[in-house]
Amino acid sequence: MGATSGLNPQQRELIAIGASIGGNCLPCLRYHFAEAVNAGCTIEEIEEAINVAQVVKQRPINDINKLAADLLARERQITYSAHPSQENA
Template identity: 55%
Template sequence: MNKQTKELIAVGASIAGHCQPCLAYHTVKAKEAGLTEAEIREAMEVGRMVEQGAMSAMREFSKTVFGTPAESAAGCCPGAAAPGTKKCCG
């Protein structure tokens, strides 16, 4: 994978991951790699679409969590993850 492609992916991932320092860094690196502003903005838009899709799925999932006992709910705290889910932060 060439440097331009890597930087476009990093720009989109920065948007989707809500990482402002990452976005600032990778925008500069993308320009240094010879990408145009239009190309970088397109990668930003793709990142926004990914983020919106993930948020839509999270909104739907959040409607189901009240049926999960607190001691087995997945999260950033000790304990087991809910069946069929991944633990957060680990």
């Protein structure tokens, strides 16, 4: 995995699980999940890493969905203000 750091193998694999989820890399997740187990991570630790990654990954999804809804609402307001007869169409 390259140069050594202050992280132990368990920490590196838990981080790699999060990065795999963030990067949508299925083979990476399979690999790092197995490596985390082999490094001695508990299922609870792995689950926490997965949960944190999912929360982080969900944020931009929520943001883009909100923007799309806001743009639609704004356009509807403009359209209906300009053409009130379309409101009931």
